[in-house]
Every structure is written in structure tokens, then in C-alpha cells.
Amino acid sequence: MAKKRSVRDALRLPASGTLLDPDARPVGPGSKAAAARDLAATGERLAALQEALFAEGARSVLLVLQGMDTSGKGGTIKHVCGLVNPQGLRIASFKKPTPAERRHHFLWRVRRALPGPGLVGVFDRSHYEDVLVARVNSLVPRRVWAGRYAEINEFEAELTAAGTTLVKCFLHISAEEQAERLVARLKNPAKHWKYNPADLDARARWSDYQAAYADALTRCSTPDAPWYVVPADRKWYRNWAVGHLLLETLKDLDPQPPAATFDVKAELARLT
Amino acid sequence: MAKKRSVRDALRLPASGTLLDPDARPVGPGSKAAAARDLAATGERLAALQEALFAEGARSVLLVLQGMDTSGKGGTIKHVCGLVNPQGLRIASFKKPTPAERRHHFLWRVRRALPGPGLVGVFDRSHYEDVLVARVNSLVPRRVWAGRYAEINEFEAELTAAGTTLVKCFLHISAEEQAERLVARLKNPAKHWKYNPADLDARARWSDYQAAYADALTRCSTPDAPWYVVPADRKWYRNWAVGHLLLETLKDLDPQPPAATFDVKAELARLT
Numbered sequence: 001m002a003k004k005r006s007v008r009d010a011l012r013l014p015a016s017g018t019l020l021d022p023d024a025r026p027v028g029p030g031s032k033a034a035a036a037r038d039l040a041a042t043g044e045r046l047a048a049l050q051e052a053l054f055a056e057g058a059r060s061v062l063l064v065l066q067g068m069d070t071s072g073k074g075g076t077i078k079h080v081c082g083l084v085n086p087q088g089l090r091i092a093s094f095k096k097p098t099p100a101e102r103r104h105h106f107l108w109r110v111r112r113a114l115p116g117p118g119l120v121g122v123f124d125r126s127h128y129e130d131v132l133v134a135r136v137n138s139l140v141p142r143r144v145w146a147g148r149y150a151e152i153n154e155f156e157a158e159l160t161a162a163g164t165t166l167v168k169c170f171l172h173i174s175a176e177e178q179a180e181r182l183v184a185r186l187k188n189p190a191k192h193w194k195y196n197p198a199d200l201d202a203r204a205r206w207s208d209y210q211a212a213y214a215d216a217l218t219r220c221s222t223p224d225a226p227w228y229v230v231p232a233d234r235k236w237y238r239n240w241a242v243g244h245l246l247l248e249t250l251k252d253l254d255p256q257p258p259a260a261t262f263d264v265k266a267e268l269a270r271l272t
Numbered sequence: 273m274a275k276k277r278s279v280r281d282a283l284r285l286p287a288s289g290t291l292l293d294p295d296a297r298p299v300g301p302g303s304k305a306a307a308a309r310d311l312a313a314t315g316e317r318l319a320a321l322q323e324a325l326f327a328e329g330a331r332s333v334l335l336v337l338q339g340m341d342t343s344g345k346g347g348t349i350k351h352v353c354g355l356v357n358p359q360g361l362r363i364a365s366f367k368k369p370t371p372a373e374r375r376h377h378f379l380w381r382v383r384r385a386l387p388g389p390g391l392v393g394v395f396d397r398s399h400y401e402d403v404l405v406a407r408v409n410s411l412v413p414r415r416v417w418a419g420r421y422a423e424i425n426e427f428e429a430e431l432t433a434a435g436t437t438l439v440k441c442f443l444h445i446s447a448e449e450q451a452e453r454l455v456a457r458l459k460n461p462a463k464h465w466k467y468n469p470a471d472l473d474a475r476a477r478w479s480d481y482q483a484a485y486a487d488a489l490t491r492c493s494t495p496d497a498p499w500y501v502v503p504a505d506r507k508w509y510r511n512w513a514v515g516h517l518l519l520e521t522l523k524d525l526d527p528q529p530p531a532a533t534f535d536v537k538a539e540l541a542r543l544t
Contacts, residue, residue: 077359082354183543
């Protein structure tokens, strides 16, 4: 029997830089119901591996979520990261930098939010904003943002060397799907708090953002820290895919709880 | 029909300071199966209320978990806090203070770990360690720890005034149940990483710890920030109880997503 194609192989950005379509399904279940069943089982395996990573207490995983507004960064955290023990997660959201953050190097706030040993870090947006919105809105001169791709690659190589495995996911939605989701938000008063008129400004620069994403993904996809393109027009496929990218990553790490450093029999004797 | 007794009323430390038994069940389901069914439904209500608290973005809840080793602080986080969106949680574990932490006031590290507006904070151990282990092991002179009860009450009054509702839970287990859980840990190599021979040193001072807990609970149970005694010899009852303490607290807060500050129709027109 042929070896099943891994989700990482199917979704990894190819050398050509060509992106999968937002509604592609190159691997995985064919229906929402099948994906939901699979995700529940995946959750149990993820939770067990995360507990082993925590017990081992040596290495870490960093899930980076990027994507246009409504692409489902928050939904992925809720539905995928919500499957594991929250104590083993370190979630950081990178919003518009504060004045204090702007006075520092762009990686300063990112370094402060890295997961410690044993943890799964989750970045809701990330240092990539500094080559996305910063570029599209000319927040810094071209020579500054243009130099950041190399800085990011160096930074990520340093993280990898220190024992952090990066899982970088571009949640790829179409402009049409975004419009539908924004309209749905506007039509539901309970979701108004999630809506910001500035979202439409970013939407108005759609092709500039797509170009900025294409460059960021291509220039910063390295063998140790590749980008995965997650088709995100279907929420259930997005969740399934990110769950499996994490699962495959954790299985490869094969974390092992450390052996006892005490005399088990002697401790049992103290107790009984 | 008589109003059902709230879980908070049933578990709140009485003025007398008398603790419930570790296997008491003064309120709630009578069986593990009934509790499991209930907890799943509770999880959905908790998740919805937490989302509203997050959307409102003004107030916060702080769940403080204290208890002897193996009392289930970690298990409560996994099974109860694991029911809600991890993005709305801020979990902090207070281990033995680092040298840097020891150079500061005992509340320094606690203040740095408080939940921001909209979040549910969870303390796995807390500032109460500074009147528990610090007292039992004479880590500081008596006059120092004795003064901390008043400091804690002032600190918590300040938090309450700033919009944080505290839910302080003493996970109360018996010495016999602790022995069983420690033996189970020792007999399972996969759980050895959770075992520390120093746990037995604390166990050897069981009655000193119970006295220190009794004082901490009595002196720091205030109308706005009462202590709840959660019988914890049964894990399912402990999870059920903490879930409902949180649920009742969030229901009382009745968080409301803020109204739109933009013109909904105009935004819809921009999109369609």
C-alpha cells in the first residue's frame, strides 16, 4: 500500500511559491461530518502528545496563524487549540503595536511572547505583520521592511536551534468568502464587537496584501520553518488541516516524559 | 417551588470557619455519570458567557485554585477551564519563587499575572502560598506572614474595585485520598514527572498545613471575595463544583457585548 501523503507535504508551500486555492482540499476528509469525527479523535491524540511535551519540558512548538480578517485565526484557536489542556498553551495576539512597542525593534514584543520549554505557543498574527501591514500601509520605509525578511529568517533559525518547532499557517480565504463573513458579522449584533470599519480599508487593498503575503511566504519558507497554505474558505477544512499539521509535528517530535530522578521503591515505602 | 440553593451558597466558607468534609456533596448531582452529562452542558453555557465577557472587554474573573498536592488543581484546569475558548484564559502557575521574585514584595509576581479586561484568569496556587508554605516552613518571620492576611485582603479589595471578581476555591482532599493518588503516580512511570519527593515533606506536615489553610480561609474570606471549600476527594464532584461556581459568577456578571460604534447600514453598503 502506498504511504499516505502527509498533511504537511500536501500543504507545504512549494518552491514555485504557487498557492493552493482557498477552497482546495488536496488531502483529508471529503465532508464536514467526516472532518468533525476525525477532529474529535485527533483532539485526544493531540492532548496526549501535548501532555508528553509538557512533561518532557525541553522543547516547544510555535503555531503561527496569519491571514486576512475573518480568515479564522480566532476560530482555529477556539476549535483546534481548545482540544488540548489550556495549561500547556501560551497564546499571544499581536495587535497594532502600542507606542511602547513601536519604540523597540519589531521582534522585541515577539520574543517576549515565545513559548517556554514544554509549551505550545500560538501566535494570532505575528512578526509577519511587520512585512504585511507595515509594507502595504508604508508604515516604515521600503528599505526597512525589505530587510525584515532576512531578519525573520535569522530569528526563526535561532528559535529552531533552541528547540522550538514552528508551524506557520497562512489561512487562505478568498475575497468573496471574506465579504460573506463580514456581512454576516454586520447582520448579527452579537458579533458587532468583532467588526472594525478599518477591516474594509485592508480589504480595499486586497491585491496589495496578496502580493505582500506571497513575498513573505516565499522569502520566509525555509526547510526548518516552512509555510503551510491552509485553504480556509471552509471552516471545517481549515480546522481539520491545522489540527493535523500540529499532530504530525508533535508525532515527529515524539516527546518523552523524563525518567524518575528518585528511588521509586523508597518513595512507595514512605507512603505505605 | 423553593429556589434551588446555589452552589456558591452551598460551598461558601461559613462564618464559623468550619470546613465541609473532603467527600461531602451538599449540592449537585449524585453520580459521576450525571455530573459528566451536566458538565458538558455547563461547558457550553460557560463558553458563551466567557465569549460575552471577552466581547464586553471591561471586567474580569479570577479563579484561584489552592489545595494540597494531588488535590486536582491541574485536573480542574484541564477539565473545567478546558471547556472554554483558551484565548479568553490567562493561566498562571505559582511555583517556588525564583531568586528574582524573592527580592520583590510577595504580591509583585501576582500583580504581573492578573487577567486583563475581558479575561478569565486562573491561578494554579497563588499569593496564598505566602501564608501557607511560607508559614509552615518558616520561610519568613512570623510577623511578616502574620501581616500578610491584611495585605491580601487589601489587595483583593483593590482587584474587586477595579472590576475583577474573585472565585477562590480550596480543593479539599483527605490525607487518605492524597496517599492513594501519590501511590498511583508512583506506580505509573508516565506520571513520575508529576512526582516530587518534596511532596512527602509537605505531607508530613499535614496538620500544620491544615491549620495554615484554616487561618488563611477564615481571615481572607470577605463578602466580596469569599472562599469556597470544594470537596475534592471525588474528582468528578470537584470538576462539577468548580464549573458551577464559575458559571454562577459569570451569570451574575451578565456581560454584554458593546454596541456598534459605527454605522451598520453604511458598512453593509460598502460591502454589497
